[in-house]
Amino acid sequence: METEYTKISELMENHQRIMGLMNRVNAETLKAVHNRQEAKKAAGTDKVTKYEYAQNLDGNLEDLVKRMKTFSYKPQPVRRVYIPKAGSDKMRPLGIPAYEDKLVQGAMADILQEIYEPKFLDCSYGFRPGRDCHQAVAALRETIFRGYVREVVDADIKGFFDNVNHEWLIKFLEHDIADKNFIRYIKRFLISGVMEDGKFIESDKGTPQGGLCYM
Numbered sequence: 641m642e643t644e645y646t647k648i649s650e651l652m653e654n655h656q657r658i659m660g661l662m663n664r665v666n667a668e669t670l671k672a673v674h675n676r677q678e679a680k681k682a683a684g685t686d687k688v689t690k691y692e693y694a695q696n697l698d699g700n701l702e703d704l705v706k707r708m709k710t711f712s713y714k715p716q717p718v719r720r721v722y723i724p725k726a727g728s729d730k731m732r733p734l735g736i737p738a739y740e741d742k743l744v745q746g747a748m749a750d751i752l753q754e755i756y757e758p759k760f761l762d763c764s765y766g767f768r769p770g771r772d773c774h775q776a777v778a779a780l781r782e783t784i785f786r787g788y789v790r791e792v793v794d795a796d797i798k799g800f801f802d803n804v805n806h807e808w809l810i811k812f813l814e815h816d817i818a819d820k821n822f823i824r825y826i827k828r829f830l831i832s833g834v835m836e837d838g839k840f841i842e843s844d845k846g847t848p849q850g851g852l853c854y855m
Contacts, residue, residue: 652755657814657818658816659818660819661822664747666705667705673746674694678690689739704744708744708825711824715825715829716737717840718834720841720848721734735834748826753769757769804846810823810826
């Protein structure tokens with residue numbers, strides 16, 4: 641796996657659009673994502689837990705890979721729940737994927753991280769591996785104390801995840817990714833829909849938050 645990901649990094653350095661990514665979503669990488677899952681996490685619409693899936697792990701993964709290769713695998717709608725939003729009296733919507741969808745998303749997310757992590761500026765801290773808000777605050781404090789700073793702006797994009805434009809997101813990905821099957825599955829995840837209070841809601845825009853938290 642490390643050799644494969646190193647190859648991805650080398651292709652990015654050469655500014656090449658990448659092919660063959662779906663080959664990396666295999667039984668080995670899916671099992672690695674399974675092992676990272678928190679056992680007590682809430683189940684999605686399939687009601688399948690990590691423990692239940694693990695009872696026939698190799699067989700389940702073999703069947704999942706087979707369905708992915710024949711494109712008979714289709715992501716299920718996420719189960720929407722709400723949690724308190726920090727610093728606000730509003731609630732934040734989270735999407736809980738079905739268990740197999742967590743595995744596929746995790747394997748694909750690992751690949752996307754290898755592609756896009758090198759593109760981030762060193763001053764970027766949000767949702768990056770090995771970085772957290774405490775490091776961001778420390779870097780900001782050092783910048784303020786070291787240089788001449790008149791203003792600090794705290795800004796946020798209102799409802800960003802709820803309003804992500806699917807068409808532009810795919811165009812953005814296709815700038816670096818030439819694997820049509822990889823893109824095809826990303827599209828399937830984006831339009832898989834939401835289940836809330838027993839009702840199916842289509843997802844023609846936006847992307848659910850919270851599906852790949854391991855802690």
